[in-house]
Amino acid sequence: MMATEPFTETGGRSSVMVLDPKLVEILACPACDDRPPLRLVAETLVCDQCRRVYTIRDGIPILLPEEAFIPEAEA
Numbered sequence: 824m825m826a827t828e829p830f831t832e833t834g835g836r837s838s839v840m841v842l843d844p845k846l847v848e849i850l851a852c853p854a855c856d857d858r859p860p861l862r863l864v865a866e867t868l869v870c871d872q873c874r875r876v877y878t879i880r881d882g883i884p885i886l887l888p889e890e891a892f893i894p895e896a897e898a
């Protein structure tokens with residue numbers, strides 16, 4: 824029997840993908856009427872329109888206005 828090539832493991836990557844970029848593309852802010860797209864910032868999703876920040880839990884974006892927070896604007 825030929826020597827079997829060991830599977831190269833994919834666990835060597837250092838960067839953790841928080842969310843699939845393709846998924847981010849189809850996500851929209853549930854708090855805004857015209858459903859603007861969300862922007863992936865660090866490990867959160869940000870709406871540029873209402874400034875809400877949605878958290879991502881275990882790879883699942885929590886797109887609930889009541890779960891989102893709005894960072895205080897710097898004076």
Ligand SMILES: [Zn+2]
Pocket residue numbers: 852853854855859870871872873874875
């Ligand atoms: Zn919004």
